Amino acid sequence: MTIAVVGGTGPEGSGLALRWAQAGETIIIGSRDPQRAAEAASKIREQIRGAAGVPACDLKISGTENKAACESAEIIVLTVPFEVQAEMLKHIKPALRPGQILVDTTVPLAASVGGRPTRSLGVWQGSAAQQAAELVPESVFVVGAFHNVSADLLHQDGPVDCDVIVCSDDKQAAHSIRQLARKIPGVRALDGGKLENARIVEQITALLIGFNIRSKGHSGLRITGLPPEAYDI
């Protein structure tokens, strides 16, 4: 499975790429500028080589232009700010193929239009994830996930103390992305139900940013009170 991280030079994208590369996944960092993408991939490679116990030969991480990155991937993870989400999806659309999974991590923060990062925008379709679903071919499976995972924690050493709530209308695609989420140490993945539920998960990020501002932390969330199999399916 090859994972393209569109907007992979940004904090969230590069953090996810780092964690998945560490776990042995094949990663292509996407960027508008292929040179920047290649540099980001090199940086992640050096970062992992620097850490103990990871054999350099196991690292499968490269970088290229966003659309090219999508062409050779089974999973495409979109990690761009909301204000460029629709534009980016239109740009990569010609590269999308039936059966690919598009993971949307976009949060429609009011900061996208000069407002506060603790407030969200109303999206006509209900959520950024549903907007994404409208902008890709129907044969591409859209999944909303990773909205609540702190980019700072992804870049730090150690496990990430956060659950990932995965929303999709396609059960098999959601299952694949829950498996992928669990490759990040510390992360538990949960079935968040249909894609429409991404509207709540996206908004939680605005709340977490408020906690971070008030308390100077890198907040995440854990869902409690569920049987162990809820985190394991």
Next chain:
Amino acid sequence: MTIAVVGGTGPEGSGLALRWAQAGETIIIGSRDPQRAAEAASKIREQIRGAAGVPACDLKISGTENKAACESAEIIVLTVPFEVQAEMLKHIKPALRPGQILVDTTVPLAASVGGRPTRSLGVWQGSAAQQAAELVPESVFVVGAFHNVSADLLHQDGPVDCDVIVCSDDKQAAHSIRQLARKIPGVRALDGGKLENARIVEQITALLIGFNIRSKGHSGLRITGLPPEAYDI
């Protein structure tokens, strides 16, 4: 401090009343029917007496009609379904006095109008809590809290594995309610910022209900990654 629980015969209200009475708070259960309110108070009293180590003489729990319950309370906790929230606030309004704190726990679930409990309704003011603020005198401090605490867990023995996110435009009132939340064993209370943020906290409940349905649990949430003082202020 006397706490009136409006709609206190319902699952969430009686659960909160039980936990606070156990902690030694003075509780008045409110109901449309004063007889039912008195019975609910008796039931909670017996329940606590049945448990070890709680001296009966310490229990200060009674029941009366909703409006009457509000008259002698410093804190009023509204625990009614969304479909009767506005009507109930209009009913108790004549009993409200300057300086009282109204804690709104209402979640605008689509189930209120025959829809799903995993979906929420759009409230014109932004949230049920902001609707409550519009319906009470300006001299009453409105706080949104306890939306995500499982009624089932409140009624079970043992600590409640859930954080309570407290939203209010009045810092002192929010502080008082965070203190009150911490009287429930297991609960940590967090500053959720302004009342407008209640819109996110309310919607989280719809997401939690989805987890409960899919996994047969009593879900709650914990916020991670904040310094200890964030849970303590």
